[in-house]
Amino acid sequence: MNISTKLQKVLLKLCNQYFPFNNLGPERLQEIVNHIRINELRQDEILQVKASASEDYLYLLEGQIELSCDGSALILNSPEETQRCPVLLSEDNQNCSILARTDAIICHANRATLDNIIAWDFIGRADAQPVEHIDLIRHTLVFRKLPMEYIQTAFANMSRKTFPKGHSIHYRKSDAYYLILSGSAEVIIYENPGNNRVIPLGRGDTFGQEAMFSESDNSGELIVMKEDTELLVLEKHHYDELVKRPLVRSVTPEIALTMLDNGYELLDVRYPEEYAINRIPGARLMPLNELSRRIRELNPDRPYIVYDHSGPRSAIAALILNNHKIEALSLEGGIREWPYDIEIPSSRMTIVSRSGKLH
DSSP states (O other): OOOOHHHHHHHHHHHHHSTTGGGSOHHHHHHHTTTEEEEEEOTTOEEEEOOOTTOEEEEEEESOEEEEETTEEEEEOOGGGGTSSOEEEOTTOOSEEEEESSSEEEEEEEHHHHHHHHHHHHHHHOSSSOOTTHHHHTTSHHHHTSOGGGHHHHHHTOEEEEEOTTOEEEGGGOOEEEEEEESOEEEEEEEETTEEEEEEEOTTOEEOTHHHHOOOOOTTEEEEESSOEEEEEEEHHHHHHHHHSOOOOEEOHHHHHHHHTTTOEEEEOSOHHHHHHOBOTTOEEOOHHHHHHHGGGSOTTSOEEEEOSSSHHHHHHHHHHHHTTOOEEEETTGGGGOOSOOBOOTTSOOOEEOOSOOO
16 A cells, blocks of 8 residues: 555654554554554644444544543643553544644544454464464464464464475365465366366465365365465364364353452453553453463462453463463453443543533
8 A cells, every 4th residue: 555655654653652553563563554544634623533332542643632522621732642541432422523723643543453453463473372474364264263362273283385386286185274375376177178267376375275164075176386385284183173172261241240259350461551541440460462471470279350452362361371270261342341340540531521612
């Protein structure tokens, strides 16, 4: 995607100075461009904004603005005010307007989308077992059907193989899933005598996934390597073992509240910046990216309920704890769906009641 020099500078500032973007790897930073909204406002211009059901973050990148929501207002005089503590827009803020007191640039980001990107970033950069080629893997059918917490295990079961030019694989003998890392191949489909259809395959393309999901032998198809080709291979029996595994146990907020009264401890695996914005009372902070090396700080005889913003990180964390023989459950919907008391530190920026007009 071609972007202007000015937008490049804005994105660079966002990625270097603003939470949580400054915690993400390069690949995820490239991805966020498609999931945030950046608006440039002229002085006195008014922009209507609306939060999603999952809550949103609002950042000031340049200038000064006044945010007004349902008769309450917040004035931001400096971009530094939102670098580590973005303004939180909840689904209750349905009628919000931004007045640019000076020329300004703002960024609007969906928290649930960020939560998902942060989880994938952890999987791709985990200290113990990072998943290479994650951007090739994550969008394939096989991996989309796996719970996120099992992605690392699936990748660990994949082997690298290099097939020479001319090597062929018959679908009826295919009992694995293949992802092309380099080189090229083609699928030859024998439809009628003398009438074959050819489909080219290159880096990032896959084949064999049908073996994972159906009993069809696809005997009329043949994959032929057009050159020496390197592939990642996941054997079907490894995939079947993963699918048959019990999922990480989750718990609803209503049941979790009762469990907390009966000896369970609450573990918050979000970033410290998120914990500073809001948290469930009594929760202990242990960010996902620190969990493996700090796991000895936890009592192995104590059961835990783990939460993040919306769920993906807590599922990964619960699996890590379970693998260390610590009982852990993931809170369904995270703090986003927690209907009970939420602790909000007094230092957090809030939209305060005010009278008078926006100007």
